[in-house]
Amino acid sequence: MSRATLNDSGDGRLIIHGEFGFATASDLLAQGEKLINRGQDLTIDLSGVTGSDSAGLAVMLEWMDQFMAAGQQLRFLNVPESLLEIARVSNLADLLPLAEN
Amino acid sequence: MDKLIIAGGTSLSGEVRIAGAKNAALPILAATLLADSPMSIGNVPHLHDITTTMGLLGRMGVQLVVDERMRIEVDANTISNYSAPYELVKTMRASILVLGPLLSRFGQADVSLPGGCAIGSRPVNLHIDGLRAMGAEIQVENGYIRAKAKRLKGTRLVMDVVTVTGTENLMMAATLADGETVIENAAREPEVVDLANCLNKMGAKITGAGTDSIQIEGVEKLSGTEYNVLPDRIETGTYLVAAAITGGKIKVRDTNPSLIDVILQKLREAGAVIETGKDWITLDMQGKRPKSVDVHTAPYPAFPTDMQAQFTALNCVADGVGIITENVFENRFMHVQEMQRMGANIKLEGNTAIITGIDQLTAAPVMATDLRASASLVLAGLVAKGETVVDRIYHIDRGYDCIEEKLAGLGAHIRRIPD
Numbered sequence: 001m002s003r004a005t006l007n008d009s010g011d012g013r014l015i016i017h018g019e020f021g022f023a024t025a026s027d028l029l030a031q032g033e034k035l036i037n038r039g040q041d042l043t044i045d046l047s048g049v050t051g052s053d054s055a056g057l058a059v060m061l062e063w064m065d066q067f068m069a070a071g072q073q074l075r076f077l078n079v080p081e082s083l084l085e086i087a088r089v090s091n092l093a094d095l096l097p098l099a100e101n
Numbered sequence: 102m103d104k105l106i107i108a109g110g111t112s113l114s115g116e117v118r119i120a121g122a123k124n125a126a127l128p129i130l131a132a133t134l135l136a137d138s139p140m141s142i143g144n145v146p147h148l149h150d151i152t153t154t155m156g157l158l159g160r161m162g163v164q165l166v167v168d169e170r171m172r173i174e175v176d177a178n179t180i181s182n183y184s185a186p187y188e189l190v191k192t193m194r195a196s197i198l199v200l201g202p203l204l205s206r207f208g209q210a211d212v213s214l215p216g217g218c219a220i221g222s223r224p225v226n227l228h229i230d231g232l233r234a235m236g237a238e239i240q241v242e243n244g245y246i247r248a249k250a251k252r253l254k255g256t257r258l259v260m261d262v263v264t265v266t267g268t269e270n271l272m273m274a275a276t277l278a279d280g281e282t283v284i285e286n287a288a289r290e291p292e293v294v295d296l297a298n299c300l301n302k303m304g305a306k307i308t309g310a311g312t313d314s315i316q317i318e319g320v321e322k323l324s325g326t327e328y329n330v331l332p333d334r335i336e337t338g339t340y341l342v343a344a345a346i347t348g349g350k351i352k353v354r355d356t357n358p359s360l361i362d363v364i365l366q367k368l369r370e371a372g373a374v375i376e377t378g379k380d381w382i383t384l385d386m387q388g389k390r391p392k393s394v395d396v397h398t399a400p401y402p403a404f405p406t407d408m409q410a411q412f413t414a415l416n417c418v419a420d421g422v423g424i425i426t427e428n429v430f431e432n433r434f435m436h437v438q439e440m441q442r443m444g445a446n447i448k449l450e451g452n453t454a455i456i457t458g459i460d461q462l463t464a465a466p467v468m469a470t471d472l473r474a475s476a477s478l479v480l481a482g483l484v485a486k487g488e489t490v491v492d493r494i495y496h497i498d499r500g501y502d503c504i505e506e507k508l509a510g511l512g513a514h515i516r517r518i519p520d
Contacts, residue, residue, distance in 0.1 A: 022166045022174075053174075054167035082169035089147045089171065 006031040012041065013077070017048035020056035020083070028059055036066060043099050047078035054086050060096065075099035103498075105491040105505060107482030108514035109464060112388070113349035115511045119337050119356040120146035120502040121330035125292040127195045128269040129299050129330060130154045133175040134163070134202035135276060136303055138325035143172045145330055146502045149495075153193045157185055161199075176325075180207065187213035187244060197225055198266060200246060201274030204237055210248045214241065227267040231258045235271075235278055255280030255319050263288050263400050268315070269296055275317035276305040284315040290401040291360050295331040302326045332380075334360040335407045336501060339476050341365075341384050342411040343508065345373050346418060347483050350385040351511055358382050363404050370394045371415060391415055393423035393458055400429065410436045410477035416456040417445040418484050425454040436474035439467040443485055464489040472500040479504065483513055 004018030006028055014035055018024065036042065044063065049056075060076060067074035077099040087093040121144035130151070133140040145151055155165050155173065162181030166174045183203045190196040190213040203210035214225065229239050229246060235258075237250040255278045258271055268288040273296070275282035287293070289311055297310030303326050306318035337356040344351040345368055358365065358377035365375055368384060371391040376383045393416050398406040406429035416423035417440055427433050437447050437454055442465045446457040464487030469475030475497035482489030491497075494517075497504055505515045 021168070052169060054165070080169075085171065086167050086169075089167070090152065 004028055006035060008035055009045070013043045013045050015045045015048050019051045020046065020049045020059070021051060021053035022055040025055040025059050029062060032059075032063060036063065039070070039072070041073040042067070043075045043077050045077040046080060046083070049080055049083075052080055052083045052086075054090070056083060057086055057090065057092065061092070064095070064097070073097075077101065102492065102520050103494050104518045105479060105482075105494050105497070106516050106518060107479060107485075107489045107491065109462070109483055109485040109487065109489065111483070111512050111514055112347045113344045113351055113483070113508070113511040113513060116352045116354055117340050117507050117511055118354045119332045119340070120144070122146070122292055122295070122333040122335075123148050123150055123500060124265070124290075125295040126151060126330045127154055128198050128266070128273070128292070128296045129328065130158065130173070130175070131198035131202050132273055132296060132300055132303070133158070133325075134177045134180070134199060135206050135273060135300070135323045136177060136325040137322050138178070139174055139176040140303075140325040141172050141174050141327045143170065143327070143329040144332075145171065145173055146333065147171070148502055149499055150193050150195065153189060154195070157189050157196055157199065160186070160189075183207055183209050184211040185213055190215050195266065197228060198270055198273075200228060200248065201232065201270035201272075204232060204248045204250055205253055205274040205277040208250055208252075210246070212246045212248075214244050214246060227260055227262070227264050228270045231260075231267065231271040232274060234258055235274060235282065253278035255282040255317070257283045258285065260284065260286040262286075265290050265293060268293055272297065272307065272310075272315060272317060273300065275319060276300055276307070276323060277321075278317070278319040280319055282317045282319065284317070285313065287313050287315045288400065289313060291331060291334060299326075299328045302328055332356040332360070334364075335405065335473070337361055337382070338364040338405075338408045339411050339480070339501070340507070340511075341368055341373075341382065342408075342415055343480050343483060343511070343513075344384045345371055345386055345391050346415050346480050348386045348388050348390065349511070350387075351383070353382045353384075355380055356382060363402065364408055367394050367396060367404065367412065371419065391419040393419040393421035393456070395424045397426045398429050406430055406433065407473050409433065410473045411480055413437065413447070413454060413456060414440065414477040414480040416458060417443075417447070417462060417481060418460070419458040421458055423456045423458070425456065427452045427454075433471075435470040436477045439470075439474075439478055440481055442467060443481055443489070445481070461486050463487060466490045466492065469493045469496045472496045476501065476504075479508070479515070483508075
């Protein structure tokens with residue numbers, strides 16, 4: 001059973017609630033497919049993330065690929081510092097499109 | 102290529118945290134291939150070779166996750182191929198460490214032969230000969246070591262020369278072999294002991310690690326466990342020398358003083374006041390100029406070759422004449438020429454450097470040639486008059502986790518200029 005949800009806030013933001021990592025990555029990707037491909041730019045808000053690992057980072061990269069292929073803009077808001085650190089260690093930090101609060 | 106710019110003249114002070122040892126983390130990551138359930142490895146340094154190793158394991162189909170505490174969780178049960186390709190091995194010679202585990206657990210391995218090395222030859226024939234003696238069929242063709250075995254058999258292995266990665270590879274291979282393996286003339290380095298401790302925690306039966314004779318009783322299987330890599334003794338020593346060379350006072354945290362007895366002894370000879378606790382070391386030069394020290398490198402527990410260049414830098418500005426003898430690697434004085442460009446008075450005679458200390462070095466653009474040479478040039482820059490530019494610092498990034506941040510935290514005027 002998923003321990004994370006991707007909720008549409010209605011203002012161009014999707015909010016992740018719960019764990020954002022190995023245990024929930026597949027489910028979040030599946031949830032994302034239903035919500036993401038709607039032909040509009042989006043911000044994904046990670047303020048509700050309770051824990052993360054590099055699988056969460058992999059999901060972010062997959063979403064970035066999907067948006068780039070669709071010619072849409074994606075930004076990430078409130079990325080946890082621990083996830084940014086994993087991105088830095090992986091030399092991926094510069095690739096993440098971060099939104100400012 | 103990034104550069105480091107160092108404005109010399111500041112005495113270092115403050116505290117610095119030591120990372121896990123790369124030379125322990127790499128074999129332990131390779132050892133995860135032996136486990137039949139997931140492993141969790143902590144205190145892994147944030148270094149390029151670690152990322153490369155994770156990439157190597159990932160290509161094999163091994164599942165890796167980095168968690169929020171930067172622990173690496175590895176599940177080798179998803180492995181789908183047993184190959185270490187040239188494009189990875191050429192960038193990291195330690196890739197050969199997957200040979201023993203792959204062969205021992207999965208019965209096959211294709212590992213590219215590593216290329217040359219700037220600091221001297223590091224033969225892989227001892228790995229191959231040892232595995233053959235344990236019953237493996239090995240062919241070297243098209244630049245690859247192609248190995249097969251049903252189940253390796255324990256035997257007595259006598260190493261012609263002391264080799265750390267050779268000892269580690271054969272020790273890992275022997276854990277799942279049939280019967281007892283004895284490795285004679287084994288490497289005694291703390292990183293070998295750390296690997297043995299990890300393997301024993303996984304269920305291996307290894308005794309004698311840390312001596313020149315290691316006994317391994319083969320077992321049927323190894324299981325995943327949690328393990329924290331030991332602190333990096335060379336990073337510890339490098340920051341202590343950085344403090345000593347600048348006449349500073351620092352505390353090094355999350356380290357293990359017992360790993361660097363001989364380095365501490367040499368620093369005391371240089372005039373440092375040193376105190377130690379279970380996991381910390383303080384060094385205080387009391388503002389004094391260091392005294393010259395003589396150093397002879399040799400395998401552990403003698404003075405490590407990986408600290409030779411740093412003590413060369415120390416002697417450049419020390420009071421007196423210091424003699425450095427390099428007994429481990431050929432061609433490991435490439436930093437000397439760069440230090441001479443900074444005004445150092447060094448005379449090279451074969452494997453010996455005779456260094457007459459001068460009052461102050463002068464900043465110059467210098468080029469890093471290998472990992473420890475790079476570190477020594479940074480140390481020289483800390484005490485040089487003016488701004489030293491150290492080029493080709495990708496070498497230093499291979500062994501030092503966030504070096505400019507850590508030195509800046511100790512008060513050094515150092516910054517990185519990205520390419």
